[in-house]
Amino acid sequence: MIKQKKIIFVGGGNMAKAIIYGLINNGYTQSNLFVIDPSADQLNTISSDYSVNVSTSMCQLNGGEIIILATKPHHIKSICESIKDNLNQQLIISIAAGISIKNISKWLGNYKHIVRTMPNLVAQIQRSMTALCGAEELSQDHKNDAQSIFNTIGKILWLNDEFKIDAVTSISGSGPAYVFYFLDSLIEAGEKVGLSRDEAEYLAHETLIGSAIMSESYLNDLGTLINNVSSKGGTTEQAISVLKNKDLKEIIGLAVASAFKRAIEIGSK
Ligand SMILES: NC(=O)c1ccc[n+]([C@@H]2O[C@H](COP(=O)([O-])OP(=O)(O)OC[C@H]3O[C@@H](n4cnc5c(N)ncnc54)[C@H](OP(=O)(O)O)[C@@H]3O)[C@@H](O)[C@H]2O)c1
Incomplete structure (x- = not known):
């Protein structure tokens, strides 16, 4: 049951907050939501606004079932390299613009369980149009989990070809x-x-x-x-x-x- 799964956000900025708000509004258990961010101020705000778990330490990744990469794109490579040895079949979801599944997979050591997404700013009022595409080997369970999460912030569209995500960026992203x-x-x-x-x-x-x-x-x-x-x-x-x-x-x-x-x-x- 997705609502009981431990979901970890790496990066607690605007998009992470919009998704957390959507999840809580849709009955996800706050004690199962974790946010990792280097900024103690940012974490204090998130903790008091949403009553979710916060940490500056990547150790919180242990036991997580879904990890959402929600930092700016230029941080994704180093984050992937720092977590790759601790992964155990978790679903990795990236919301970072311009970062391909191929690169995320490579940085994670040829990892397969990846979904790349492109939400938009109106996620903040749960009216996002989010496009999703998955690695070829993505399981149906992981697909279901990803779409359940993004359904909480608006509408979704699965893409059959990751190439289309650049077109999505130019229409619904921008x-x-x-x-x-x-x-x-x-x-x-x-x-x-x-x-x-x-x-x-x-x-x-x-x-x-x-x-x-x-x-x-x-x-x-x-x-x-x-x-x-x-x-x-x-x-x-x-x-x-x-x-x-x-x-x-x-x-x-x-x-x-x-x-x-x-x-x-x-x-x-
Ligand atoms: N905003 C949009 O409309 C939109 C739409 C579609 C996709 N996106 C994508 O969503 C992603 C997040 O965007 P955003 O607007 O939410 O960015 P943001 O507000 O800058 O949030 C990113 C957060 O990640 C933190 N961070 C940096 N390095 C980290 C690390 N190593 N580990 C954990 N956290 C770290 C940042 O902390 P510091 O500030 O201290 O560095 C910041 O709090 C981006 O990749 C963007 O491409 C955004």
């Missing part, structure tokens, strides 16, 4: 920033046409949320939704024709392609 940028632009535009900042924020934000929810049933046919707002000769038709003339689709395509290229570069270092 995606929240694109949406925040669009929202910011809409708010500023609202002010330019005479709204107060508060009015523009409220209108733009609620419009974004309502439209996002409504679009869920029309993902194959968003043109219909656009047409439903755009009456002939009306205001929306004018605005959409500006977006088309400036080729917003092309701009978004370029932005995603550059994020994708950068994800590949980071991963190949």
Whole structure:
């Protein structure tokens, strides 16, 4: 039963805290959650906020069934090398951007029980879109454990090919920033046409949320939704024709392609 398993977070930063919050909210036993981090201040905060076990020492890894690597990517190699001799079939989950399963396996001494994930910032409100991919030999039990954990912070998508994780990074990993940028632009535009900042924020934000929810049933046919707002000769038709003339689709395509290229570069270092 996953909720009774000992889960150890190596790294107690923002993402670890988001996952811990999700786990506790979904009935995971706090006494089975452990966080290892070099910062005593960080650990004190985690301990008082979440009532989980904390330590600055890697000795806590003993007896753990699931280890989540939640540090910045450049720490992963040394952490793997320091824990590899103490592993005994535990599931290793990495949330580090750009670090391949092949490298983690190599640094752990040709270890097989590995899942690589790419959550996103909105994990902090349990609305993450998390992509997961597993080492070839991953057992169904380990697969189930990984998806149970990430289901507590939002939705999940298993990838059949790790190569796709760079595309995931460019869409859902970086995606929240694109949406925040669009929202910011809409708010500023609202002010330019005479709204107060508060009015523009409220209108733009609620419009974004309502439209996002409504679009869920029309993902194959968003043109219909656009047409439903755009009456002939009306205001929306004018605005959409500006977006088309400036080729917003092309701009978004370029932005995603550059994020994708950068994800590949980071991963190949
Ligand atoms: N933030 C996002 O939106 C997002 C999305 C997807 C994936 N990720 C990935 O998630 C990972 C964590 O990101 P984050 O934003 O949570 O980072 P973070 O807030 O910087 O947290 C990382 C924590 O790990 C600690 N740490 C450093 N070396 C360690 C070691 N040897 N052993 C144990 N703990 C150690 C750090 O301590 P110090 O601060 O003292 O170094 C820090 O408290 C990254 O690899 C990132 O690529 C993040």
